[in-house]
Amino acid sequence: MTTSIKNLPDTEQVLSGNGACGGCPATMALRIVGKALGPNAIMLLTPSCSVASMGMTPKLGYNWPGLNICFATAGSSASGVIHALEVMKEKGRLPGELPTVFSWVGDGGTYDIGFQSLSAAAERNDNIIHFCYNNEAYSNTGVQRSGATPRGSFTTTTPTGKSQPKKNMALLMLEHNIPYVATATVAYPGDLYDKVVKAKNTPGMKYIEILAPCYLGWQFDMADTVQMSRMAVRSGAWLLWEAENGNISFNNPTAPIINGKKDAAPVEEYLMKQGRFNRLLKGSDAQQRIAEIQGDIDREIAFMRERAKISI
Amino acid sequence: MKAAAQVIMDTGAHAAALAVKSARVDVVPGYPITPQTAIMEALAAMVENGELHARFIPVEGEHSAMAAAVAASAAGARVFTATSANGLLYMHEVLHMASGGRLPVVMCNVNRGIFAPWTLWADHQDSFAQRDTGWIQYHCSSNQEVFNTILQAFRVAEQINIPIMVNFDGFAISHCLMPLTLPPQEDIDRFLPPFEPEWRLDPAHPSSFSNVTMAAEYATFRQMLADDILAAIPLVKQAAREYQEITGMWDGDTIDTYRLEDAEVVALAVNSMAAELRLSVDILRQQGIKAGLLRPRLVVPFPSEDIIQVLPRNAQVMVLDRNYNYGHPGGILAQELKGALFGRRNDITVKNRVMGIGGIDLPRRLMADEIRAMMEE
Ligand SMILES: Cc1ncc(C[n+]2csc(CCOP(=O)(O)OP(=O)(O)O)c2C)c(N)n1
Ligand code: SF4
Ligand SMILES: [Mg+2]
Numbered sequence: 121m122t123t124s125i126k127n128l129p130d131t132e133q134v135l136s137g138n139g140a141c142g143g144c145p146a147t148m149a150l151r152i153v154g155k156a157l158g159p160n161a162i163m164l165l166t167p168s169c170s171v172a173s174m175g176m177t178p179k180l181g182y183n184w185p186g187l188n189i190c191f192a193t194a195g196s197s198a199s200g201v202i203h204a205l206e207v208m209k210e211k212g213r214l215p216g217e218l219p220t221v222f223s224w225v226g227d228g229g230t231y232d233i234g235f236q237s238l239s240a241a242a243e244r245n246d247n248i249i250h251f252c253y254n255n256e257a258y259s260n261t262g263v264q265r266s267g268a269t270p271r272g273s274f275t276t277t278t279p280t281g282k283s284q285p286k287k288n289m290a291l292l293m294l295e296h297n298i299p300y301v302a303t304a305t306v307a308y309p310g311d312l313y314d315k316v317v318k319a320k321n322t323p324g325m326k327y328i329e330i331l332a333p334c335y336l337g338w339q340f341d342m343a344d345t346v347q348m349s350r351m352a353v354r355s356g357a358w359l360l361w362e363a364e365n366g367n368i369s370f371n372n373p374t375a376p377i378i379n380g381k382k383d384a385a386p387v388e389e390y391l392m393k394q395g396r397f398n399r400l401l402k403g404s405d406a407q408q409r410i411a412e413i414q415g416d417i418d419r420e421i422a423f424m425r426e427r428a429k430i431s432i
Numbered sequence: 433m434k435a436a437a438q439v440i441m442d443t444g445a446h447a448a449a450l451a452v453k454s455a456r457v458d459v460v461p462g463y464p465i466t467p468q469t470a471i472m473e474a475l476a477a478m479v480e481n482g483e484l485h486a487r488f489i490p491v492e493g494e495h496s497a498m499a500a501a502v503a504a505s506a507a508g509a510r511v512f513t514a515t516s517a518n519g520l521l522y523m524h525e526v527l528h529m530a531s532g533g534r535l536p537v538v539m540c541n542v543n544r545g546i547f548a549p550w551t552l553w554a555d556h557q558d559s560f561a562q563r564d565t566g567w568i569q570y571h572c573s574s575n576q577e578v579f580n581t582i583l584q585a586f587r588v589a590e591q592i593n594i595p596i597m598v599n600f601d602g603f604a605i606s607h608c609l610m611p612l613t614l615p616p617q618e619d620i621d622r623f624l625p626p627f628e629p630e631w632r633l634d635p636a637h638p639s640s641f642s643n644v645t646m647a648a649e650y651a652t653f654r655q656m657l658a659d660d661i662l663a664a665i666p667l668v669k670q671a672a673r674e675y676q677e678i679t680g681m682w683d684g685d686t687i688d689t690y691r692l693e694d695a696e697v698v699a700l701a702v703n704s705m706a707a708e709l710r711l712s713v714d715i716l717r718q719q720g721i722k723a724g725l726l727r728p729r730l731v732v733p734f735p736s737e738d739i740i741q742v743l744p745r746n747a748q749v750m751v752l753d754r755n756y757n758y759g760h761p762g763g764i765l766a767q768e769l770k771g772a773l774f775g776r777r778n779d780i781t782v783k784n785r786v787m788g789i790g791g792i793d794l795p796r797r798l799m800a801d802e803i804r805a806m807m808e809e
């Protein structure tokens with residue numbers, strides 16, 4: 121059973137008062153992550169919205185020690201910290217329980233510039249959690265495209281809409297043969313919470329990607345973050361799944377869509393709610409462009425359904 | 433009874449690995465590049481067979497090697513890594529994080545010319561290109577000096593929270609066998625106490641590190657780093673002196689000199705070519721020229737005061753640079769020296785040659801001939 125939102129612990133690691141926009145999905149997600157991780161953790165941050173909103177030196181709005189690192193280095197930096205802690209523990213220089221080491225990184229720092237070092241950390245199976253909060257663009261620098269930006273989306277570097285589909289980063293991480301991979305999003309906090317608890321209690325490399333609908337980049341009303349997140353899942357544009365030791369299972373409400381028990385909501389509704397697809401939706405070829413996006417979603421659903429049949 | 437020092441034959445690269453082992457490091461991220469690879473291989477083996485209780489992290493590139501190094505250092509570990517040439521350049525962004533974050537990582541850079549085009553052999557463009565990254569830089573001229581300097585570097589770095597790069601030439605030092613004296617471990621432990629960082633990433637003390645600053649705060653951090661790099665000079669001297677007291681070995685402190693007191697012509701160079709230059713000095717002396725050698729061990733901070741103090745009156749200084757100072761005629765050492773002397777020692781003449789680029793051999797006679805030719809100019 122998924123933990124109910126009513127039963128989440130009272131622990132708050134995200135302190136009140138920080139620089140994020142109202143309705144920020146990254147902050148919302150981090151709050152749930154904090155409830156699952158508790159205070160005994162060390163946080164690494166790459167340049168991103170979560171850094172811009174964390175507060176100024178030496179304070180921070182997240183109640184962990186937080187190391188700011190170079191953009192491309194989430195994987196290797198987290199590896200450096202955990203190896204240091206583990207060897208210091210072996211040598212008797214670190215009292216208490218080993219802290220959880222986790223990186224809190226955007227899609228830019230995960231899919232693009234940080235891909236290499238993350239891949240290497242996964243291949244080494246270092247004992248860390250990499251969180252990717254995926255707002256499908258470089259939001260902090262003013263919304264440019266990333267490898268996570270979906271086809272058709274406006275960004276400042278794709279002014280007529282991106283012409284390529286996004287890549288399936290979570291699946292790529294799964295193919296590193298790591299013990300735990302999961303996807304989540306802010307509309308399903310109990311699901312996210314449970315996944316983080318699992319990751320915390322699994323030794324080795326863990327990857328959790330959280331879809332983070334950002335009102336600024338996606339161009340919707342600030343109050344609708346959770347609704348956008350829910351619509352992404354119901355349309356199949358975002359799939360909720362987890363893989364323990366390579367065995368994939370789908371979580372609700374994605375599971376019935378994958379099993380064919382329930383149809384995904386048509387993607388058009390989801391797209392219409394967002395200004396970033398405006399140009400595409402208003403063009404004379406709108407129906408064809410929407411069909412392309414629907415095609416990307418259908419392909420991912422079909423692929424993940426088949427991939428899940430392979431268990432180790 | 434006190435253990436005796438041991439004398440072995442060893443390469444510079446392996447001497448470096450032995451020094452790292454005796455420094456009892458905790459974490460070694462590593463990535464291969466010729467001619468540095470031998471250091472990483474030796475350390476990986478020592479970790480694997482239990483000789484060294486540390487973690488070897490086989491990262492996927494040098495940018496990650498330095499990232500893992502600084503992060504491990506921030507977590508409270510004593511950290512070492514090594515690289516050469518393009519590997520060092522690839523680290524550039526993270527070198528600044530190490531110094532700006534005040535993390536006392538020690539790294540060997542085995543000097544090699546940089547791409548393009550490719551070369552495998554020594555010159556000093558790699559380390560000199562990183563002059564302004566906020567790292568302290570030693571340059572060494574023998575295998576023994578490499579060993580001794582790594583231990584001194586850990587001590588100084590941890591006293592002042594600034595990372596230190598220990599440079600020495602590829603092949604001429606890294607791959608050549610020379611006698612190496614290994615002091616007893618208890619002496620090294622006495623010289624280099626365990627690393628006790630002033631702060632580390634500790635959940636009991638949640639705080640941010642290297643986070644966003646306002647302009648005034650940023651400027652203050654930068655000024656502190658600039659000041660502290662200069663303040664390292666007395667610590668470098670003290671470390672050399674105390675190392676000598678404990679082990680009996682001396683390579684110079686900020687500088688090393690040879691037959692300098694009455695010299696009229698002073699050769700100035702760093703690394704292995706400076707070892708060969710001693711022999712050039714002897715040749716010149718036999719030819720009736722009052723020659724001497726001045727070898728900076730420290731390049732950052734540049735030991736200006738010490739150089740001003742030791743240069744004999746009216747000397748001609750022949751700077752042999754194994755690097756280019758693009759946009760100026762000649763090399764970077766000459767430029768640094770002129771900067772140090774300007775307005776302080778107007779009696780000194782500075783002449784400059786760029787030599788030995790891409791590993792071109794620099795035998796003693798060739799350098800002696802070159803210095804004689806420079807005297808004519
Ligand atoms: C090496 C380097 N290149 C570029 C930047 C500029 N930069 C800062 S944040 C950012 C985008 C971050 O995007 P993402 O990781 O998706 O996080 P978000 O801003 O969306 O939260 C970029 C390009 C940088 N800090 N470092
Ligand atoms: S731009 Fe988006 S991700 Fe960034 S702080 Fe604002 S809401 Fe959050
Ligand atoms: Mg982003």
